[in-house]
Amino acid sequence: MRGTSGGLAAVSALLLSALAGQAAAQTSSPAAWQTVPGPEGTTIVASRWGDGTAIVARCDQGVLTSFVGGTTPIAGPSAFVMAERRGDGPFGDYWRISANGLVAFARTPTAFVRMLRKGGTLDLVVKARTGADRETTVALPGDPAPLDAVLTACNLPVEAPDWGDGAIEWRKTTYDEAKSYYPPKALRDGVAGLVALDCKAMADGHIHDCLVVDETPAGESFxxxxxAMLEREMLVGLTPGSTGPLEGRRFITTIPFMVDSRHRHHPDRLPFQERIEAEALPLLAPTLPLPGQAPAP
Structure with missing residues (x-):
């Protein structure tokens, strides 16, 4: 199953099925977060709205996942999802889509759950590969306590860490560093890019069988x-020679290409001022924890 691991897909299907009977009684008005019974060591919270949208947050043995379910299939294996709580900035990234197309798994679940716990109105937009975009608006429950319990169960702070004045920026790659992996023409022209890859993790931590899910701009060889760059690397945190659930798992990661605009040959060509969100991880590194890996606080 390319969409997600078999066990997680089965659990998501069961959770959505268990909530389906309540859909007729609920509308877009806030529905309480419900604690769903699960195996020992698992904390699950979910809610469902009258249009069939369901949102689930789950901590399983210290690993946090969160996903959104619907009634109309989404083309996979991934899709760009824009989630925005009104009053906050947008929260967008490529999310993995289940094999049946009905479940989208948040790529950074900690940030998503922290946004959900604020309540208010949530706009969800799934960017379609073909046809119209999928748009859903739901009123979030006001009581954050159940979601707080999920975060706490995973030993994650309920509030995002304080990053001071929020003016932290992405580290910009120097021109000399970029020459080793940057498409030459794009580097000469000062073109930045973004690529989403679907890759397989091997038992020893190497990355194999990467597929380009999406890239922008097209035609620049990003x-x-x-x-080529990612398949030369290894996943951070894996023990060489280890076996078990990581082997054969597929994951989505995005690779940004950007170069320091201050290089003497390209003055002011790339005036990037990308700000790091609380959930941001190091530039040019696999950023989606695989099953069995706990997300960083």
């Missing part, structure tokens, strides 16, 4: 160079 996809090919991202695959």
């Amino acid at each position: 996809g090919d160079y991202a695959v």
Whole structure:
């Protein structure tokens, strides 16, 4: 199953099925977060709205996942999902889509759950590969306590860490560093890019069988160079020679290409001022924890 691991997909299907009977009684008005019974060591909270939208947050043995379910299939294996709580900035990234297309798994579940706990109105937009975008608006429950319990069960702070004045920026790659992996023409022209890859993790931590899910801008060879670069690397935190649930797992990661605009040959060509959100992880590194890996606080 390319959409997600078999066990997690089965659990999501069961949770959505268990909530389905309540859909007729609920509307877009806030429905309480419900604690759903689960195996020992698992904390599950979910809610469902009258249009069939369901949102689930789950801590399983210290690993946090969160996903959104619907009634109309979404083309996979991934889709760009924009989630925005009104009053806050947008929260967008590529999310993995289940094999049946009905479940979208948040790529950074900690940030998503922290946004959900604030309540208010949530706009969800799934960018379609073909046809119209999928848009859903729900009123979130006001009591954050059940979601707080999920975060606490995973030993994650309920509130995002304080990053001071919020003016932290992405580290910009120097021109000399970029020459080793950047498409030459794009580097000469000062073109930045972004690539989403679907890759397989091997038992020893190497990355294999990467597929380009999406790339922008097209025609600059960013996809090919991202695959070549990532397949030379290893996943951070894996023990060499380890076996078990990581082997054969697929994961989604995004690779940004950007170069320091201050290089003497390209003054002011790339005036990037990307700010790091609380959930941001190091530039040019696999950023989606695989099953069995606990997300960083």
